[in-house]
Amino acid sequence: MTRTTTAQDTRAERRRSKLPRIVDVPFQHVSYLPNEGAAVTDETDVATQGRDSLTIRDNRTGNEYELPIIDGTIRAGELGNIKVDDHDPGLATYDPGFVNTASCRSAITYIDGDKGILEYRGYPIEQLAEKSTYLEVAYLLVHGELPSKQQYESWQHEITYHTFVHENIKAFMEGFRYDAHPMGMLLASVGALSTFYPESSSISDAANRHMQVVRLIAKMPTLGAWAFRHAQGKPYVYPDNDLGYAANFLAMLFRMSEAKFLADERLIQALEVLFILHADHEQNCSTNAVRSVGSSEVDPYSAITGGIAALYGPLHGGANEAVLRMLRRVGSVDKVPEFIAGVKAGKERLMGFGHRVYKNYDPRAKIIKRACDDVFAVTGVNPLLKIAVELEKIALEDDYFVSRRLYPNVDFYSGLIYEALSFPPEMFTVLFAIPRTSGWLSQWLELVTDSDQKIARPKQIYTGKRGLDFVERFERWA
Ligand code: ACO
DSSP states (O other), X not given: OEEEOOTTOOHHHHHHTTOOOOOSOOOOOOOOOGGGOOOOOHHHHHHHTTSSEEEEEETTTTEEEEEEOBTTBOOHXXXXXXXXXXXXXXXXXXXXXXXXXXXXXXXXXXXXXXXXXXXXXXXXXXXXXXXXXXXXHHHHHHHSSOOOHHHHHHHHHHHHHTOOOOHHHHHHHHTSOTTOOHHHHHHHHHHXXXXXXXXXXXXXXXXXXXXXXXXXXXXXXXXXXXXXHHHHTOOOOOOOTTSOHHHHHHHHHHOOSOSSOOOOHHHHHHHHHHHHHTSOOSSOHHHHHHHHHHTTTOOHHHHHHHHHHHHHSTTTTOHHHHHHHHHHXXXXXXXXHHHHHHHHTTSSOOTTBOOSSOSSOOHHHHHHHHHXXXXXXXXXXXXXXXXXXXXXXXXXXXHHHHHTTOOXXXXXXXXXXXXXXXXXXXXXXXXXXXXXXXXXXXXXXXHHTOTTOOOOOOOOOOOSOOSOOOOOHHHHTO
């Protein structure tokens, strides 16, 4: 940060206060009222015009500061140098939910919400969903490049080889109550894995990191399927390593007495597509949790457990369940206009519509809508689909939704597919967590190899009391 300054500042003082170079713009007091816009003096204007920088004028002191703009951001830490006096801790930003704060530099997932673009490592999601497999996409996310034939085969072999879990993990899962939420079981089991692999805490060892990445991607379907079987009181099914990633997951979910369970190829394909669509979505709540927990340099199992916990929450992983509840409440196609009128009157929200980032059709929603056809061709059409299609049709033509740029998001149709595949709503977040693991791990790898990163430790604005005298219990209660 550079600072245009008052006359009493000397270069020596600036060195002492660790302020960077002052731009050669003489400070001049200008009359400034906050609501009139941050007008700068003509001289400052001329000196800074065209630079990739931001001039800030602190009206408490009259000092002006010039902060470089890099990648469309200013470094929040540099604001800390803006002080009233030496006792002042410095200026900070207040940004609950990090709605306008970049916490990292990342080369994994690109989103342009206005244009409805989603890319993993530069590849459009539409192409990946159509032409790739989940394991290939996981490789791409983790390694940054598409695999060669040999790399792909070796990756596939590694993942398949590690699908089994220690028998004590099975015993651990069996200890849950009969009605345990599968996501709670998944959360606890992934956390427990860290005790089975204590070497995973050596996160500075690249080979060690790779081993844990493989184990986590490989074991998630096993744990997810067992959590599902547990709720149904059915025996846990061991992985079938002759099958691919999604096919093996379906077998562990649904196999009963048959020696081999081969799901319909269209269902396997639909699940692959759903897994690809959910693999990563840059700095969302659960990814931020993984990065935040991981910043303490804890092992990856514990960091991923943080992500699972975040995804468990209804504001993150639970919207597709809310869509199903809403569709059931609407009940029939002829009730759709009445329901839309209620939404427009502010009585409730059209679940599965709108997104914090996408102000256009969520590209994943388009792909899921197509996957619906494949799934329903096997399972029969979910009767709620007609209501969903009618809701979408009306909403996309209605000025209320158009003017607010509300379009279907990934959750609008995914619940319908999951329900058609016989998953109870409690499983929806588990189905999200399994593929998201490759995204979380890519982000974790990026974090632990990024020299810019520090332990996550946001500031606060303290609003509590200060300096109270403690009165002992017997005196307070007297
Ligand atoms: N139905 C009706 N109106 C809506 C909806 C909706 N689904 N979403 C937003 N609006 C309206 C708001 O009422 C507001 O209107 P106003 O300007 O008249 O007050 C305007 O659109 C902007 O809404 P915000 O809440 O400010 O938008 P924000 O970006 O903060 O919210 C969110 C995004 C939370 C996803 C919101 O659109 C929503 O609640 N959608 C329904 C829930 C949902 O589908 N969530 C899943 C998201 S995808 C995922 O997490 C994987």
